[in-house]
Amino acid sequence: MRNINRYIMRQLAVPMLFIAFSLTGVIWLSQALKFVEQLINGLPVTTFLYLSLLLLPDILRYTLLLGLFFGTLFAFNKLYSDSELIVMWAAGLSKSALARPAIYLALIVTLIMYILGFILVPFGNRTVSEMRVAWQDSLAAVVLREGVFNTLTNDVTVYIREKTPAGEMLGILVHDERVPEKPVTYMAERGAFVKTDEGPRFIMNAGNLQEVSKKNAKLSLLYFDQYALDISQFEKKSGARWLSPDHRYVWELINPEDSERVQQEKPKLLSELNQRLVLPLYAVALVFIALAGVMGGEFARRGRGRQMGIAAAAGVLVLIGGMALFRVTSQPMLVYPLMYLLPIAAGAIGAYFAGGGRLRFLENRLDNDAVASGDAG
Template identity: 60%
Template sequence: MNRYIIRQMLAPLIFITFALTGVIWLSQSLKFVEKLINGLPISTFLYLTVLLLPGILKYTLLLSLFFGTLFAFNKLYSESELVVMWAAGLSKWALAKPAMYLGFSVMLFLYIISFVLSPYGIRVLDELRVEWRESLASVVLREGVFNTLARGVTVYIREKSSTGELLGILVHDERDPTKPVTYMAEQGAFVKTESGPRFVMKKGNLQEVKKDLAKLSILYFDDYTLDISQFEKKGGVRWLEPNARYLNELLWPEDSVDTRRNLNKIKAELHQRIVLPLYAISLIFIGIAGVNTGEFTRRSRIKPILTAAVSGVLLIVLAMVLFSLAGSAPWLTPILYVTPIVAAAITAHLASGGNFFRSKPAASNSATMLSGSAD
């Protein structure tokens, strides 16, 4: 019986997870499409987008577990399989156990995602973003667009040939406002060397303006190599954001000015990772309660199903609101833990056949369900 109910739940759980994750994943991966068009290898593009999945799965798995439970138990209810199980002597609590087993499995997987996979993905993505932003060796120059290599340094390329040669080049360097320099060339190339990136230009000129002397100097050249490694930003030790930290880095953060300033956010991140998977059990019970409460009837049960669906979604929204506020309001921390525990206790009572205000005798449950089938 346990395996049968779990199989009934797994099918919608997997389908909904793929559907929700796929939609969000596609929208998130669009930020890398421009780099793909500009020459980013397909394998690198897929690797980067896969790194987004753990952060997405944290919430899509919860939603999928909830709606999968609601769908599976409603199907068992509508096909009268539940009433047969009740008539065979199985209590509502016994029927909820396989769902709990699946819920605990999802909860364990969410802990692995929260403490291992998600921070790893965020950390790698952040490192790559910094490399793209600060390293000129990874810059892809686009034609017909003013490309900013560094503050005060702009490059314009009129056209790119099929061989990768750059035509109609303009490099304007105004880092020194008193002596702006402009390089113009008919053709050239952006190359990477062991010493750093270089801009090789042919058949052009160098124009330097000395504003204090009101003088323009022009130097014509056939070949000119511009060392642009000087434009690169020198990266230093970056402060790790709370969502990119592993468990040990959340429990024992380094002592620094940034850490002391953001200590509440670090603590809130730790509490969020501990609490979020607990909602799996609450959502399981909400889904079962939406089907199991009340007498068995063949009439439409849209109202209890819709009430359960809205309740589950609102619980997840409440969790997200509490998580977002906890960083600036540490006094909310106890509420973070109380919310899923209280929700699980109330809905477990309802899912097991009880009522929040009064309970019916356990012996009358089966008879009540069978008598209601005449409706």
């Protein structure tokens, strides 16, 4: 029996992982494109890859469900079409025994999804958000582009010829027109951004300062070995940030801080908490629906295409219904019980049909088709 369980689990794992990773790759690529602009603007490749990988846990929560569901349908239909299930039934194995490997796999996926939802997803979302804010707020995100004129503000333009791996900039030009009557142009051989106690500074070395007085058309030229340009006024001030529900760990959803914003957003916090608790339950529910499509009813030589089509549609509709309930934050006393009832009821109905329950209207239709085919012959 153990050998059969391992064999069926291998048959299930291959299509499940293929579907899950294929969907994950497509979605991950579309999400990673959000960081391409920052990559062009000077974001290190390693940071780009790290940010992209942090998106995976949130994507995997849904692709694992779809992979498990359609992988189960595919694997059991293949076993059925190859008559392997028929041989196992004839050998005395019950439907519940044959379904056990799929249920084991569903429980493993459920556990993985709880780990993703409780720890990895909020960690990834929070880290991505913090790094994006830090990058957007950093002046280096603007001026570190090489070979182009970068607009710091409407009145300040910066040009960098080259940037070294150590972060030093070569061939610097800064044109400052914040005082329209006396525009200033800074030129330096090299420079770098530094953080000081007084704020960020742009340190330029071996250069000159050119100031033009438009009033009397006079040019003032000053050579310097080192010049510190105060750029604190350009740096964005993020201030305290509100942690959105999908950025919070479970314990932060259960016991949030006491603030006016929390009271306003409490329905969203509760909805996010219930979503993380409920979503993994769909793994078992979807497996039972898939099993009902392949193992429900009696053996049919012409295959189970219609039953599988109904099971696939039912599984997708159940998942769509669950996603819709997750988005509803009004009338929580009605919605939250439905969140839990839907996967439990869907799983129970699927288990009933997978264990031998019958769809009378479907069987009658199949019998009529068989009779019609016989008469035609």
